[in-house]
Amino acid sequence: MIRFENVSRSFFNKVIVEDINLEIADNSITCLIGESGGGKTTILKMINRLIETSSGKITINNQDIAKQDPIKLRRRIGYVIQQTGLFPHMTIRDNIAIILKMTEEKEKVDERVNELMHMVGLDPNEYLDRYPSELSGGQQQRVGIARAFATDPEIILMDEPFSALDPVTRSSLQDELLKIQNKTKKTIIFVTHDMDEAIKIADKIAIINDGHIIQYDTPENILKHPVNDFVKKFVGEKKIWRSPELIKVEDIMIEHPVTCSPNFSIFYCINKMKMSKVDTLMVINEENILQGILYAASLTNINYDNKKAKDFIEKDFIAAYPTDSIVDLLELIDSHKITTMPVIDKKGHLKGLITRSTLLTYMSQQFLEGDEEK
Ligand SMILES: Nc1ncnc2c1ncn2[C@@H]1O[C@H](COP(=O)(O)OP(=O)(O)OP(=O)(O)O)[C@@H](O)[C@H]1O
Ligand SMILES: [Mg+2]
Known part of the structure; x- marks a missing residue:
């Protein structure tokens, strides 16, 4: 479990994230959603210590992450971002294998890279020796996901991974992610701007505004019982009708x-x-x-x-x-x-x-x- 206890973060004396308390269950997908500048990326990056907390504590399985070696910590946490972050001068194979190569033998690495390509629905023979620019946006994002899963980390952080993609590609990657999650049972924290995306993939959604968590609940409860007008507006009055299976007798x-x-x-x-x-x-x-x-x-x-x-x-x-x-x-x-x-x-x-x-x-x-x- 990942737990935030009274976590705040300021930049230049300005409070960006304030007094966050959050418990994220293992083997679940949690979506952070909210308006731009609300602090979603900051919250995400505090988990792998790309940003340090100003006060409060974050624990993973009850271990304070501030007391851990950040490099070792990051090896247990996969990270996917919108711009894929693939290295343009490296082949797809090398991009996926970059961390694996530090610890594993070549044969093991090759085997794992093939397995990861299959997991994200890309043919290894066709794509492994290409460069990122020779792939479509959706394919690059698949590679980004494969790389995040490479070392089999317990936690995967995803910061708007699909937001630059067209709706069709986006939808199929959401399906893919759900399939992968079903098989691999990771703890995934996923930032998005898109409520439909959150409703589709999340076990729980945290609605973030101005550095605060406004509501943290299941998609069903957020749709049915928005805590205030901000959430209501965010969710949209009629959203429940797009998910009629959530309306219960x-x-x-x-x-x-x-x-x-x-x-x-x-x-x-x-x-x-x-x-x-x-x-x-x-x-x-x-x-x-x-x-x-x-x-x-x-x-x-x-x-x-x-x-x-x-x-x-x-x-x-x-x-x-x-x-x-x-x-x-x-x-x-x-x-x-x-x-x-x-x-x-x-x-x-x-x-x-x-x-x-x-x-x-x-x-x-x-x-x-x-x-x-x-
Ligand atoms: N390194 C930094 N130095 C100063 N201010 C920062 C820094 N990182 C983030 N901020 C500020 O913190 C606030 C929250 O930023 P953050 O990136 O967490 O928002 P976000 O919710 O991810 O927004 P978006 O949806 O646009 O990605 C913003 O006002 C931003 O300008
Ligand atoms: Mg962001």
Whole structure:
């Protein structure tokens, strides 16, 4: 784990980064995002001590990095920057192998360089003997990534590595990075200006402004619960709709559906529906476990003397889980042609209710908000 404890940094008496507290979990991708000049690069460079802290402490696995030899420290930390930082007069092979060669035998180096080229999706036979200028921007950036992974460091710092690339190349490199991360399980800290990029790749996002961390959370929580207007503006009001899989049933469900117990009289149940202006009741037992649904439609033209809710409940129902996404939900509703869907947990406890009109209201709200934005 990388931990920042009350870390500040000033340049010429001007505070650039102030009182940063941050814990970065192993094997995760953390994105630092924010406006230009906010201090993202400074925070990144303090991790490999290209910039020293003015006060506070940074630890890696509980070891204070200020007490470590910076050269050894940097060998454990890969670093990728926007301009790739490849040496123009060296071949791709030499660029990737530059650090490896200091410690490894030639055969080992060759083998590792080949493996790294495959990892970043470049054909070694075609590219290893070329010079950086003979590669496209995207290919150079792949080489930059290969070089950062060369010594198999635990931590990789990436400072806007993809921001100079066209959207298509950028997107495919993001995919590549996720694939590599899945295989190699590094701790990656990734600076970007692009919220869509952060949402796509990050386990956690830190929103940085004016040298402070404004919000540090999962992409899902940042989209759903921006802590203030700055984050809201940064995220964009409608961003959640670009990631509908992050909208969960529990975010939109009715939390306290109208219920009855199986032993209530039908007379009482019908009255309850009328009073609450609903056409279904969720029938639950004493433990709040859903037994079935009572539909108003099934109670017309019956003699309900002495009849109880349990005599008419529909026990064959389809339910959603709170953490199902709205995408799953729409599919369920569509394929089963249902209008009312209870939400239950894995043990069957009633948690809420989704109706077609809940969905419609929620969706139209988003569009209305979107219009206001213009
Ligand atoms: N070596 C330095 N000497 C003086 N000021 C510096 C130095 N490095 C950074 N700064 C200042 O610190 C502030 C934060 O810079 P930093 O590079 O960390 O921002 P950033 O968030 O990475 O910005 P960008 O998105 O433009 O890359 C800026 O105002 C910058 O001018
Ligand atoms: Mg920067």
